[in-house]
Amino acid sequence: MDRFCPKCGAKGKNFIKNLCEKCFWEEKVSHIPNNLRVYLCRSCLSYLQGKRWIRIKKKDPSLAAIEGAIKEFQRNTKIPNDTKILKIECNTAEWNKSGLPKKMILDITFASEGASTSLKREASVEYATCNFCQSVADGKYEALVQIRGDEGQLSEEKRKTLESSIDKFYRTALKDRSDITEIKEKDGGIDIKFLTSSKARLFAKKLSEIMGADLKESAKLVGADRMTGKRHYRITISVKLPALEPGDIVSFKDRIFKVLGHHRGKLILEDMEDHKRRSIPQNVISDVAKIDKADIKRVTIGTRSQNSITILDLEEKRFLELPAEKISNELKEGDEGLLINLNGKEKVVRRQ
Ligand SMILES: [Zn+2]
Ligand SMILES: [Zn+2]
Incomplete structure (x- = not known):
């Protein structure tokens, strides 16, 4: 008697374990959701993962949508222990009127019991504003770092060197500048607004190590939460650069x-x-x-x-x-x- 699939009754097929190929894979992967949703920030292209916005290195909408779709797929997909994902490919299938990705196709290859199969899933891309960009738009910040010279004003030359090295400070102290919402020249010095005080402190500490600057921190009550009573403070870190410069x-x-x-x-x-x-x-x-x-x-x-x-x-x-x-x-x-x-x-x- 011909072997038949106990699930669908099919005969003369390839069998994996006891089931025909089709039924075998159906058991393993058919539950994987289709129509995933990827949220991208329309201004910085971060993508949402759960409750967190993830920044991307290269500001390319397609790459952001691809990374977001793959991460969203991985987050939502539970597969049996004996099944592995061999490969995930993702492409933009549709663009919206502004030329941004609208629909993504994921092509996933699975392996189990020495066999493999591939599956296509769709992800639609939605656009929103991430917390960071929203805070910037609202003018919010927790901390202000004020960089000043020994006698208040920074010399033109010092400000220029400082501005050009600020990028280096971001990389060493903050890894990226994602926490900075504004940099501007103020009273002959430089003011930098930080979304969080922890990053501002880290930045100021690094600046003090590299340039020998003096730090002073002060806090100001800016309000309290009506519901929780929690007080909100804004801190100011004054960074006073030393009077002595190389060559003196x-x-x-x-x-x-x-x-x-x-x-x-x-x-x-x-x-x-x-x-x-x-x-x-x-x-x-x-x-x-x-x-x-x-x-x-x-x-x-x-x-x-x-x-x-x-x-x-x-x-x-x-x-x-x-x-x-x-x-x-x-x-x-x-x-x-x-x-x-x-x-x-x-x-x-x-x-x-
Ligand atoms: Zn079957
Ligand atoms: Zn954003």
Whole structure:
């Protein structure tokens, strides 16, 4: 007697386990829902997964719809343990009037008991506004980061360098800039609005580590929830950038240094005589003083005679005679140096 399928009675078919191929796969995958719904944010193309909006890297509507449809399919699909998904392909099948994806077709390949089959499912794409874009549109923010210079205003140059490096800060501190709702120039500094205070704090902390900035946080009550009584605060983090910048010439413990930069909250200095580096911790940075420009003169080293050396003041075009010990040993005749007046004591160091 011919083998027949106990479910549908079909004869002369391929059998998997006890069932004909058709009935076997029907048992495994026919329950998988059709007509999935994918929600995309019309402004940032994030897609909704459950209750969360997921940001996509590449802002391409088709890619967003594909990723959203596949994730939605995976989230909604329960398949038996002995069945695996080998492959999911997804394509846009229809576009709406604005040229955005409207209907997606998923082509899924399953494997079970050494056999495989494929199945097509549809997903329709709906457009909405994600929480983030809605908050931006409503002008909401939890935290404001105010970046200012040592004396309030940032120099034009500093602001430019800062603006160009802000992108780097996003990447290191926040991974992406999805939490920032606004960046603008304000009172000679930069104001950045953050949707959440946690991201704002992380950003400010990173900025302080890299640039040696001082942080101050304050909170302001902006309202309370009528139902729960929960109070809502908005925080402001003032980021004061340090007065010292790379290239500045400073004194510290009666020696002359050049500022190299900041690293993890420490100030990195190079001794202008022995060229050794020192890192100055936060608590003693206030002992580092910038040497006034009026106390620094460009000079050329002249001839040495016995215990003194003649130098030429390049700004005032006059010759000076200085005791040899006031001139850094590494300077030779013809070299350019800086004559620095450090609290009444003169020293000539190499100009770097
Ligand atoms: Zn059958
Ligand atoms: Zn959005």
